[in-house]
Amino acid sequence: MTRGAYVYNLGQVPYVEAWDLQRSLAAAVSQGAIPDTVLLLEHPPVITLGRRADEGELHVPDGAEVEIVETDRGGKSTYHGPGQLVCYPIFDLTRHGQDVKRYCRDLEEALIRTLGAVGVEATRIEGLTGIWVESPPRKIASIGVHITKWVTTHGYALNVDLDTAPFTEWITACGLADASFTTIARELGRPLSVDEVRPHAAAALEEVFGLSFEEIPAEEGAGLWPQPLHERLTAKPTGASSAGQTVGVEQVTAR
Amino acid sequence: MGLVPLTVVANPVEAEMIRSLLSTEGIESLVKQTNFGAGIMDGMGGGPQEILVDPADLESARELLTPQE
DSSP states (O other): OOOOEEEEEEEEOOHHHHHHHHHHHHHHTTTSSSOOOEEEEEEEEEEOOOOTOOOGGGGTTTOOOOOOOOOSSSSSSSEEEETTTEEEOOBBBBGGGGGHHHHHHHHHHHHHHHHHHOOOBOOOOOOOOOOOOOETTTTEEEEEEEETTTTTEEEEESSSSSOOOHHHBOGGGGGGGGGGEOOOHHHHHHHOOOHHHHHHHHHHHHHHEEEEEEEOOOOOSSSSSTTHHHHHHSSSSSSSOOOOOOHHHHHOOOO | OOOOOEEEESHHHHHHHHHHEEEEETOOOEEEEOGTTTTTTTTTTOOOOEEOOHHHHHHHHHHSSSSOO
């Protein structure tokens, strides 16, 4: 049985703006106002510091054009930039077995299936976070998740086609001093756009989490907050979702 | 009284997820790398993590983390 859910393809969004949106959507999902919702997007260059990040992990060269943001997600530091598919599932885990470990495994499984669909064989490595290509091990996707009252925020970042130098030259990404990083494009030996990977990512999430997505289109050029995002989300019937009744905009606005 | 083990999880990200969930329920916790994880892939941190809580919170923490079918 599948459950109705929303997927939102947002293009490039500044990190803090997407974070605000996640928190707002998490409040709506938590109240049952909207079904599980997935944000698929890219970020302009940004280094995010998880709650376990150490100061020594940062070694950004002078003049580098990159934003640095402290976040509430788990994990250490990581880098996001154009050419990386970022996926933020805002899921109410009470609808998915209420099991943290299972959610982690399922998110990893969705990544492995996404990569398989574009021709990259990837795997988990016991004890390490994220998804890897072997051998030697090369990290291709990072995972960092926060849970509040069983509702998830943050998610994964999949390296599609970008320069991986910032992972090692600007930070000690994920706290892994000797790790090497790779991209789908590098593994396939050809350029690849995030647009080509995004449908596979959505399909994998549908399969693994038993969801049926309804795509909510982003409004071109309006940015996230000027457009009536919440109004559109909350006004839509939840379809096959088990989510409850819709509520007004004012009830789901977190800030 | 010292802290008691609540659970062991596969890696630091999973540990932080559980800690964030516990925190929103008002349960403080600590995370400790297990001996099993030490030295896993030279130079790479990580490995299984043990989550510790106050004995007074153990039962409610266990209940919170029990998967629902």
